[in-house]
Amino acid sequence: MKTATAEAPGPAAGRRRWPGAPAGVVLLASLLLAAGATPTSAVLAHRPGTAHVSHRTPQAARVGALFRGSLANGHFCTASVVDSPGRSLVLTAAHCLDDPGAGGDLLFVPGYRNGTAPYGVWHLARTFTDPRWDSDGDEDADVAFAVVSRTDGARVEDAVGGNRLGASPADHARVRLTGYPDSGEEPLTCTNTATRISAGQLRIACSSYSQGTSGSPWVTGTDRADPARTGTVVGVIGGHEQGGDTDEVSYSSVFGPGVTALYRRAVAAGG
Known part of the structure; x- marks a missing residue:
């Protein structure tokens, strides 16, 4: 689970670290070697990428932190902002909206850094989750959209741009994660x-994605020919284990027809 709570302000105790190739990867490498794969390709398929502090780019500005009530609350x-007709839509994990302690106003702060809100503070006016999540917390439906607003009537996509919404990629696609x-x-x-680990789940290995990164x-x-570097968002940290029980491995629900239908619901409501 990669949602921060008042009881768990940092990485959960006992989370596994990645000192090198763990036993599971070694076993996987031996199995793939027997099937004809090289040891290098077998291990690299599951070796975590190294996270670093994001540069101040147009892409990074579209990603923001979620707060409860005030920036002072952490x-x-x-x-992140998703391109939409209403230019007022953000995407996160459904379980980020489930915390009964959330209470009051939920706030989105794109480009947040060191206590500052360079592109303003945006209120989550309406939220949208899949009926499968609402009924029984189906991990394959751990995706949510929210229509956001600001008191001056501005639109968030006008301020920072937005990524296109896409379907989840085929196995072994290169993706970039950005989160807080x-x-x-x-x-x-x-x-x-x-990589796809099931019909409804994706997996990626990236270091340091601890609590707070759900929804990334x-x-x-x-x-690269586009000065704004518009990308396509194909997943969010969530799904299996609500995003993962270790800092080095993260999951996402697969983006398919259910996510498309949810997006259309949010757009119809002004997003």
Whole structure:
């Protein structure tokens, strides 16, 4: 679980670290070697990418931290701006909206760094989750959209732009994760290969994605010819184990027809 709580302000005790290739990866490598794969390709498929503090780029500005009531309360999840007709839509994990202690106003702060809100503070006016999540917390539906607003009537996508919404990629696609661990005040970025582990789940290995990074977007297809570097968001940290029980491995629900239908519901409501 990668949602920060008042009881668990940092990484959970007992989380596994990644001192090298763990036993599971060694076993996987031996099995793939027997099947004809090279040891290097077998291990690299699951070796974590190294996260670093994100540079101040247009892509990073579209990602923000979620707060309860006030920036003074600390951030607990991550969200990002998605391109939409209403230019007022953000994407996160459904479980980020479930905390009964959330209470009051939920706030999105794009480009948040070190206590500052360079692109303003945006209120989550309406939220949208999949009926499968609402009924029984289906991990394959751990995705949510929110229409955001500001008191001056501005639109968030006009301020920072937005990533296109896409379907989850085929196996072994390169994606970029950007998110906010609750133990830090700047976003982390990591690029690595995402793999499908089931019909409804994706997996990626990136170091340091601890509590607070739930909702972090998985972005692919950045067009280097585009000055704004518009990308396509194909996942968010969530799903299996509500995003993962270790800092080095993260999951996402697969983006398919259910996410598309949810997006359309949010757009119809003004997002």
